[in-house]
Amino acid sequence: MSTVAEHEYQAKDYKSDLKPIWCPSCGDFGVVSAIYKALARIGRPPHEIAFVSGIGCSSRIPGYTTAYGFNTVHGRALPIAQGIKLANPDLLVLVAGGDGDGFSIGGGHVPHAVRRNLDLTYILMDNQIYGLTKGQLSPTSPRGLKTASSIHGSLEQPVNPLLYVLGYGASFVAQGTPADMPGLADIIEEGIRYPGFAFINVQSPCVTYGQEDQQLRVHKQKMQSLKDLGHDATDRLKAMALAQEYGQSLHTGVFYRNPEPPATFESAVKELQQRLLPEAHLRVDILKMFQAK
Amino acid sequence: MRNDLIIGMAGSGGDGIISAGESLMTAMAIEGYHAIMTKSFGSQIRGGESSCRLRISTDPVRSLGGTLDVAVALNWEDFLRFGSELPVGGRTVVIYDANTKVPPDKLPLTEVRPAVAIPVPIQETARQHAGTDKAKNTVVLGLLAGWFGLAREGVLAGIRKKFSKKGEQVLQGNEQAFAAGLEFAAAHPIAPDVVIAPPKPAKNGKTLLLDGNEMCAAGAVFAGCEFFGGYPITPSSEIMHFLSKELWKHGGTVLQAEDEIAGIGAAVGASFAGKKAMTATSGPGMSLKTEMLGLASIAELPLVCVNVQRGGPSTGIPTKSEQSDLFQAIFSAHGDAVRPVLAPTSVQDTFRITVEAFNIAEGYQTPVILLSDQEIAQRKETVPPINTSAYHVINRRLPTRSELEHYVRFRITDSGVSPISYPGLKGGNYLASGIEHNEKGAPTASGDVHARMNDKRIRKLTPLKHRRDLFDIEGDHHAPLAMISWGSLAGMASEALERAQEEGMRVKLLVPKLLFPIANEIYRDFFTGVKAGLIVEQSHQGQLYRVLRMYVDVPRGMQSVTRSGANPILVEEVVARLRQLTLDLQRGRVPEPEPQLG
Numbered sequence: 001m002s003t004v005a006e007h008e009y010q011a012k013d014y015k016s017d018l019k020p021i022w023c024p025s026c027g028d029f030g031v032v033s034a035i036y037k038a039l040a041r042i043g044r045p046p047h048e049i050a051f052v053s054g055i056g057c058s059s060r061i062p063g064y065t066t067a068y069g070f071n072t073v074h075g076r077a078l079p080i081a082q083g084i085k086l087a088n089p090d091l092l093v094l095v096a097g098g099d100g101d102g103f104s105i106g107g108g109h110v111p112h113a114v115r116r117n118l119d120l121t122y123i124l125m126d127n128q129i130y131g132l133t134k135g136q137l138s139p140t141s142p143r144g145l146k147t148a149s150s151i152h153g154s155l156e157q158p159v160n161p162l163l164y165v166l167g168y169g170a171s172f173v174a175q176g177t178p179a180d181m182p183g184l185a186d187i188i189e190e191g192i193r194y195p196g197f198a199f200i201n202v203q204s205p206c207v208t209y210g211q212e213d214q215q216l217r218v219h220k221q222k223m224q225s226l227k228d229l230g231h232d233a234t235d236r237l238k239a240m241a242l243a244q245e246y247g248q249s250l251h252t253g254v255f256y257r258n259p260e261p262p263a264t265f266e267s268a269v270k271e272l273q274q275r276l277l278p279e280a281h282l283r284v285d286i287l288k289m290f291q292a293k
Numbered sequence: 294m295r296n297d298l299i300i301g302m303a304g305s306g307g308d309g310i311i312s313a314g315e316s317l318m319t320a321m322a323i324e325g326y327h328a329i330m331t332k333s334f335g336s337q338i339r340g341g342e343s344s345c346r347l348r349i350s351t352d353p354v355r356s357l358g359g360t361l362d363v364a365v366a367l368n369w370e371d372f373l374r375f376g377s378e379l380p381v382g383g384r385t386v387v388i389y390d391a392n393t394k395v396p397p398d399k400l401p402l403t404e405v406r407p408a409v410a411i412p413v414p415i416q417e418t419a420r421q422h423a424g425t426d427k428a429k430n431t432v433v434l435g436l437l438a439g440w441f442g443l444a445r446e447g448v449l450a451g452i453r454k455k456f457s458k459k460g461e462q463v464l465q466g467n468e469q470a471f472a473a474g475l476e477f478a479a480a481h482p483i484a485p486d487v488v489i490a491p492p493k494p495a496k497n498g499k500t501l502l503l504d505g506n507e508m509c510a511a512g513a514v515f516a517g518c519e520f521f522g523g524y525p526i527t528p529s530s531e532i533m534h535f536l537s538k539e540l541w542k543h544g545g546t547v548l549q550a551e552d553e554i555a556g557i558g559a560a561v562g563a564s565f566a567g568k569k570a571m572t573a574t575s576g577p578g579m580s581l582k583t584e585m586l587g588l589a590s591i592a593e594l595p596l597v598c599v600n601v602q603r604g605g606p607s608t609g610i611p612t613k614s615e616q617s618d619l620f621q622a623i624f625s626a627h628g629d630a631v632r633p634v635l636a637p638t639s640v641q642d643t644f645r646i647t648v649e650a651f652n653i654a655e656g657y658q659t660p661v662i663l664l665s666d667q668e669i670a671q672r673k674e675t676v677p678p679i680n681t682s683a684y685h686v687i688n689r690r691l692p693t694r695s696e697l698e699h700y701v702r703f704r705i706t707d708s709g710v711s712p713i714s715y716p717g718l719k720g721g722n723y724l725a726s727g728i729e730h731n732e733k734g735a736p737t738a739s740g741d742v743h744a745r746m747n748d749k750r751i752r753k754l755t756p757l758k759h760r761r762d763l764f765d766i767e768g769d770h771h772a773p774l775a776m777i778s779w780g781s782l783a784g785m786a787s788e789a790l791e792r793a794q795e796e797g798m799r800v801k802l803l804v805p806k807l808l809f810p811i812a813n814e815i816y817r818d819f820f821t822g823v824k825a826g827l828i829v830e831q832s833h834q835g836q837l838y839r840v841l842r843m844y845v846d847v848p849r850g851m852q853s854v855t856r857s858g859a860n861p862i863l864v865e866e867v868v869a870r871l872r873q874l875t876l877d878l879q880r881g882r883v884p885e886p887e888p889q890l891g
Contacts, residue, residue, distance in 0.1 A: 063735070068724075079522075109555055273545075
């Protein structure tokens, strides 16, 4: 599994030369910085990391790291990331994308990624708006929100990513904000270290199209550490109760952490491969089983 | 004695018609005959009508053949539902259950009076000897073995093997039902010439017996496939079934994904991670996978995507064959996405074409569409032993140590192919993306870079246009009359060619296994001196004809012969068209091309 680091890594070792296309002060700058920090603490060399994303402002993120990146198509980062992890379980695989990418066009993949439980870390950069396409409704936009595509106000109930993922049965669910950089780096590190599918919802504000009350300065006043609240992160039902407050409160930290991580999909695959290995024949002999008899 | 026998049988789902066909085929294969068998069903999940067509020959068989030599109807309603799939002609021997109470001179067949029609108390015999209707198929096997000399001992051995697990009583009942069938045939002789000739001595090695989906999956394992991602869909699921049994043993993984998109997505991911990867589907799944094919094209990732074609559009006819996804295979996905398209022509050919699909995918870093179809995929064929060690396996070109010092993933090379790294390889780090990128992989909106990268991605496939080994050409090289056919129709076309040549016609046949990119020179050479001919396909529009008209100077006299799926095109029909064209040419008339649609 994790190789011993050849040397101490620093955050800058994970930062690429590409200049982000994000608007100045975009929340995503904070997210990528927190990822650099978390990766440096974990100390895996960049070439052993695969960073997969979909489409959207936030999905540009793999290019800003020195890892192997894959900026894929809209909504499909999770299936592609699972293919990568299954092809090479030794890799550290990160997935990132926006709320539209993950919970609208790609929403059908989330429950299956959760139930398969590959050791992936999925960082959702949730800004409640479509930024790249210039300000339309997103699945997490609050009801009534007026946007370019909802001139008269949204008529829909938003998705609650935290509650969905808890409901799907995820073993690690957390939330952070770039308003609390040390806290964000901590939960990303913890998510990566968690042996199984880890979901981290990051409230990452859109400075151009986002709502006034969703900006970092508001986060700074509003955020409430779950630890400080005395939340027991092994209590799934309590976690779900707290997750209900998505959209009103801004809880940061770990909502749920299954203290007994279930076996990962890739470990079950390895077991099956090893069990069947004695039945293996040479690939050149594959047709022999079809001899008429 | 005869060298070739085509049997068609139909009954209700529980009649065991297909299992009878399979038993007969296995026995004949062991004896050294060549055979092809197809199954056909109604749309019901269980029960309903089912049928099989079995062609047995002393020589290699290329197609299902046309009109039946022997028709077996356990009841007429079910038999007639298969229409042109089970064509009865003037020389057909018709065997049917006497319990249908249809007199032999009043068969419910339109405009056909078969040579011989024999009512047989099939159900009654089954009940009498085995005490169950379930033994009707065993009676049928006895009749066929008796009348046509089909592997009497082999079939009996098969019956014993099959029923020995079900207890002494069942076994004895079936042995008696079989014997009763034989006796009935002996007591009601037809004519000595219906008996099949003894098999010719077999070459070295044991005959294989399998269907096209199994062959495709086995070819994938041979080629080094390590990852399969897919979603169940008729008629391709058997590829996933075989791999889910086998691939693990080779250190590979099979993922039944949550949908078609995730299936191909996981395969694209596995390929990015350095593994040979495959997905398989049919029409509706292909429609969903299209965006990922574009991604694999621009990210230059090897991938084999199998489409087992069925009747379309939309849900269409899931259980029947058609060749109507060629446009989709070539042109789907937005942008200038170009990808190789290969089509096997038989179960046997599916091995080679699948290995080739992987080799091209890996060698050129591109998605490859393997266009199979329901007929090849689900028909069983006797295949002579394949010397697999004679096949080369190509792996992707990895960067050298010096290339890794300043690695440039999408470097524009002379061939257009750039060395490809994979996560885990130190120094090979890069960004793969669906967004246009420069040579290093950095996203760009530069028109200049875009043009050069498009050129690289398309140019790299050029050598494929010269792969003459992916084109079968038969017949008289200087013939004025030509035929082109592809996929599962190629065997029929090859037989039509032979028949036409026997009649003295000067004709030749081209069968492309590589359908895209279009091999202009190969077509140009083939069309030299051609005055007229046929492009024969199983679709309404004649998609290959229209693609060729787009890329190649097709002689004006080449006609498109098409028919929608699930309606066989028969050798006789094609030969008749060739005869007409020969006459036209003799009279100095060149037929006009088909008008374009719309």
